Amino acid sequence: MKSAVSAIITIMVLVITTSAHAIRIKDLASFEGIRDNQLMGYGLVVGLNSSGDSDQTKFQIQSVMNMLEKMGITTSLNIKTKNVAAVMVTATLPPFAKQGNRLDVLVSSLGDAKSIAGGTLIMAPLKGADNQVYAVAQGSILTNSFAFGGQGAAAQKNHPTAGRIPNGALVERELPNTLAGKSVINLNLHDADFTTASRIVAAINAKFHSPVAASKDPGSVSLTIPEAYTNRAVEFVAALERLEVIPDAQAKVVLNERTGTVVMGENVRISTVAVTHGSLSLVIKESPQVSQPSPLSKGGETKVVPETDLKVVEESRQLMVMPEGATIGDVVRALNLLGVTPRDMISIIQAVKSAGALQAELSII
DSSP states (O other): OHHHHHHHHHHHHHHHHHHHHOEEHHHHEEETTOOOEEEEEEEEEEOOSSOSOOTTOOHHHHHHHHHHHHTTOOOOTTOOOSSOEEEEEEEEEOTTOOTTOEEEEEEEEOSSOSOOTTOEEEEEEEEOTTSOEEEEEEEEOBOSOEEEEOSSOEEEESOTTEEEEEEEEEEOSOOOOSSTTOSEEEEEESSOOHHHHHHHHHHHHHHHTSOOEEEEETTEEEEEOOGGGTTOHHHHHHHHHTOEEOOOOOOEEEEETTTTEEEEOTTOEEOSEEEOOOOEEEEEEEOOEEEOOOTTOSSOOOEEEOOEEEEEEEOOOOOEEEOTTBOHHHHHHHHHHTTOOHHHHHHHHHHHHHTTOEESEEEEO
16 A cells, blocks of 8 residues: 555655656647748927927938828928927837727837927838838827936936837737638647657547647647648647647856856756866065165165065965766856866866867857
8 A cells, every 4th residue: 555655655656746847749849831920110390399300310300291281281391390309209000900909009200309208109010021001100108217317417217218108019810710611730849859740640639539730840749630620720729739848958067257157058968077276376566676875875876775575475265176967056066166266167068078078069158
């Protein structure tokens, strides 16, 4: 009875340990064709407190004239507008966005405006890469900043020439449904890996009890929609993206020498290697001394005599032997015993890699 209980506990521990490291397919890959789309447009911001574009920026004046002429108002080229700024408007159109959905909008000054805080964006069409209008933006701009000043002093907070309009754009055109009528769907991994791709294929085939998944390369998995899910692609995708898989990754050590940052993956291993690290400190101090002749001496001169104090200190460090197959924890503990700093650790890791004892990819950023 005790042996059976022990076996059950062991199985439960293994299951808990395995599931703790498992990640949903939804977080490991994305479906081909289901992605965000960038939108861009040109617009005018009005209502500024004399902080708009100057007369040197000509295109905002031309834009104001064109807008007024569309409203039936004839203007001349001599108009001056300090309360108007030309801006670029950008937004991200998510997949399956429907007409009437709202998008957040980013507004950025295009000319030499001092600030667009407190301004209002006039209706600006947002186009995609195909030059089609997908949304229209308009509304009050939030910059969370200010910029004031005079001839002798100025004050500024944050960045006053860029701001956001929450829910400031309305979707006018929908993207085509990439799942409608498809019998084969491609799943693209965020990080291509042979082992991860094969595990995803195995998990999906085990879920649906049929070979619906196949991997053509380490970066993608081809999925054939089963007959039971015909015309139910959404349910099929929802069922498989919740599956959990243990991803695999290449052993890698990332070093940033500018900040002294060292990041190591759990699969990093080293061969048997001996490491020692010491610091040589050299201090040179100049102490000039004044030499004067003896009292009542004849022909003596007062001179400055240089005197140099030289001090050399070399720290005594032990030779640390790291056994073959040491894990990342062993490496860190051993280097901590040597008393090294993060910047010293970067030099040691580079030297271990040069010696051929580091079984991992070394990436320096």
